Amino acid sequence: MKKYNKNNYSGSPHDSGYSHVKGESVFIDDRPEQAGELHVALVLSTRAHATISKIDSSKALDLEGVEGVYTGADFKQNTWGPIVKDQPLLAESLVSHYSEPIALVVAASRKAAYEGVKLVEVQYKNLVPIFTVDDAIKSKEFLGDEFKIEEGDVEAAFSKSDHILEGTFENGGQEHFYLESQACIAYPGENNELHIESSSQHPTEVQHVVAGALGLKQNQVVCVVKRMGGGFGGKESQASHMAAIAALAAHKTKRPCRLVLTKDEDMKITGKRHPFKNWYKIGFNKNGKIKSLKVSFFADGGAYLDLSPAILQRAMFHVDNAYQLENALITGRVVKTNRSPNTAFRGFGGPQGAAVIESLIEDISQYLKMDALEVRKINLYAKDGGVTHYGQEVTNNFLPEVFEDLEKRVNYKSWRKEIDTFNASETSFVKGLSLTATKFGISFTSRFLNQANALVNVHTDGTVQVSTGATEMGQGVNTKIQGIVAEAFGIDSSDVKLMATSTEKNHNTSATAASSGSDLNGAAALKACVEIKSNLAKLALQIEGNLIKEGEEYNSEMDLDISKVRFENEKILTSSSEYSFKELVGIAYFNRINLGCRAHYKTPEIHYDPAKGKGRPFLYFTNGAAISEVLIDKATGETKVIKTEIVMDLGRPINKGIDFGQVSGAFAQGMGWCTGEVLIYADSGELLSHSPTTYKIPSVQDTPRDFNISFIRNDTNVLNVRSSKAVGEPPFLLGLSVWAAIKNALHYTDDKSFESLMLPATPEIILDSLGEKDII
């Protein structure tokens, strides 16, 4: 079937492919119970904002099977946070969001633990909660400081603009909906040591948070992550919270303790993608060229800071999306509300920033009666010479090629004509079409996070074990690193195995996040390979040249030019001889030559000064564009995505099959954020959409019937490992093409409205925009 571009499936299949399909892959709750193992369940707040006057656990402690009830007071340090330690692990005197963990019950069975939870009595004194950005601004409830990025002179540019539009733009939050809910088992060891198995994107943080919470030294805690059943950012910081709770239970009872949240609990407790409310003013000329943009971002951080400042900052960086801003004044603040602490989610603020300008471009197009694609093209960053509003040069920019390729592929003009014709004659349905872009900055915006280390061990049979700080959550980072290492040694990828991520082997690692898992850890692994290869190459040259006297050892210290030695097809080739890789490895061992290496990598060239709002926060950009057609039922507001075509610039992909899956999955997730995924809360602050019955992620029936993904060739990204580009987050932003197409469809029905359409555009929001008009 050509629809899904079979030819893109090159590269080794996922390294866990067979164990996944056979049901053999082990996730946290698949680990067999140890004798004496205990289950942890959480007492959750039934208030959004209240002081706690009393926690009475006596009845729970009386229950058969209950081994303990612990509260915040039982921690050595009951606060944590990935940036600022402002969040209690277990709320002690104050609850700041509904379903906030207050106490843990640890019991011999899951059933007893949950029964125990019901018996813990908590008394509250209600405080006034804040649930909206508006109310938080009114009450001056902020988290952290204001950020500002300024370029040119916005006010002067407004006065010279032909037209100005002003308004507000809002986006909703999004539940990660990783299939495996937060889960962790803490195994106590001797001398208060702890071994933690966690479903976490950030084992190092789990190790540090657990140690801090229990007053242990970091060297007493090991965290191991084999894999996650999905992460999407939701297990970047918040897995540490759950791990610390399980660790407390294990530390107190000295028995293995398992904490596996139900899907409902997970959705109620953990933070989500940040809802934003933004005020904008945009000036543009009659040809569609944007002259000046002012945006004040307000991100709903929820009750605690978590990663909000970095997320807000990325939203501000991505407000240009793919378009050159000559004059811009971008400010941002995180507001504090009584919601779960919002956190990292694929795109990390980028989608919220890009949504603003993609929405504004649809508005400009409507205002000027100009095709939105023309507006986009006139504002698009040029191939070279562009500079972002935060001062980073945009070079080797393949977006113009991507646009051209996509426009040609879909025959845009005739497609647009078809839509015009359909809408002119149809009364009860309306279609829309839009092309949106992504230019996603790759690197953590905090420079120190852009480092990684990797351990590569070559065994005597020629097989290789690789350990890095990268965690596997389905995205295929292990498969990519496997590919990098196999290519480096010239061996088959089936002889390279990626090991579970462990703080024992790789410490001081960063979260597997910011799309950078393969970039950073792959580069570190490659560095380690280079060193081992150097040893083997020298060995080959010593054998070939008979350079070692009889009775003496071959060695890796001899100064030899190894530049001509190649590693290919299981062989090591010198100019005149070839050696089997396996054989040479064996010889190396008997000659006491090192066959293992631990290497460290740091991303070059990046820097950013938040005070000035200028710098080069990103090593490079991953680019792409998507065009989507939607059909809206004017009777119900329901939307169908008819067709989507995507073109990505992923540099020189390491594994096209893996990358294809990332693009397809990210698009679907982005589409969900833009359409059907909506968080619904009761007036009390309790999340009502806390399971797939009420929270609807896209199903197999919702993805575009006609869906094509292609990659354009780009060999210029030489700064990154193997000239590849990161792929995890950038295509998420392309889900916006569906939302922009909905907006375009609505514009067909109404000449006057330039009002911002809410994101997500649910059937109800769409029908509300269409008004009470009859369809006959």
Add this chain to the structure above:
Amino acid sequence: MRDYIQFYLNGKKQKVSGEKISSTLSDYLRYQKGLRGTKVVCAEGDCGACTVMVGDSDEKSYRSINSCIAMMALMDGKHIVTIEGLSQDGEPHEIQKAMVDNNGAQCGYCTPGFVMSLTDLYEQKTSVTEKNCRNFLTGNLCRCTGYGSIIDAALSVDPKKAKSLGALYSGLSIEKNTDAIEIKTPNFEFYCPASLKDAVELKKKYPDMRIISSATDLGVQINKDRFEPHRLIFLDKVPETHLLEVNENEVKIGARVHLSLIEKAYEGIEDEFSNFLNLFASPQIKNFGTLIGNVANASPIGDTLPFLSVMNAKVILVSTKGEREVLFKDFYLGYKKLDMLPEEMILSITIPRRSKNEILKLYKVSRRKDLDISCVNAAMKMTVTNGKIDSFAVAYGGVGPTVLRLPVLEKKMIGLDFDADNFRAQSHEIKNEITPMSDVRGSSEYRHLVAKNLFQRFFLEASKEVSL
């Protein structure tokens, strides 16, 4: 009479008695048998990660079900095949190979469920088209792939090489057990009578006893509200409950007939309903759930209810006193209140067939088109003679405490000219007969607007069929 259940698991005979029969199938598989390939995510039949295949001695054909909401007690006489039972001697099944080759698995957590649903697709010998793939995967959620690679995997399997479960377990003969089961534990009693007579006697003896149809809703209550049923009766061994009869005038459906069989039975004779059932729930739910379960559940948003209402279906109740018929439209007395005595049970439902001149349309509006509880649903049926409407029936769900017929509107429509003006005018009267609430699925205002618009949509669609 037995005090245990007996079934087969990946080809091996198993017996379970006592309290364990009240466990869910997924818990039994994961924590009793160590078969941890079957995953539990939502514990409510909405994500499909727990999908397993179940067959029995009657139908050689295996079907997918949600093991997270299937109670062990209901497994008597079945053969359960889990993800671990699909590969033999470590050799992956063709479907498993295709999933690997097409990168159909990313994080792997939903994967076993998808593989089992694809097994269902190949087991049903349906032609494997993209459309069928999607239909068989409606009950499975994946957050990683965007589904394209899974569809590719499904389409790339060579049907000749893909072994059926019958072939994989060709040596297995499943004993047919028709004897009654009674299992009593201190907290839980389970009855599975072998005749209708015994069933009604039991229900008379224990009027508070809950009839368990397939537990697609009860299972959710057990998982989510930690509800502990005290006494349950299961009618699977009562032959009368398996009635499925299609004749010229009506369709008779017994209490134990699964929705997927009903969907098939209606194919070709009432496509409007069989197509509607296609959007309803998921294959896993339809393979296990029953129409009578949907009726007895009495949710105001039950998706089959507007259809049954406008078709003037009859509910057949049974007790020790014999059978009693109630018109479907009079069956609901209020929110979850049925015209039914405590000792009565629903035996079957009789649905008249549509006459050729009747126009029927069914609607379901939800945030997501498939496998989503509706916000509003509706059924409208009409006849038009010489340009005038001479019969009209309309039922809405999700706009009141129960599925609602609109008697005032129905009366007004009769005698009107079939034209846009009349439909437009009357659509604005609907608001007087409905009382929608605001909840997690939609606001009252939205439901009002949709109810009005669907009425207009009916006019547009009916216009294509009315011969003026």
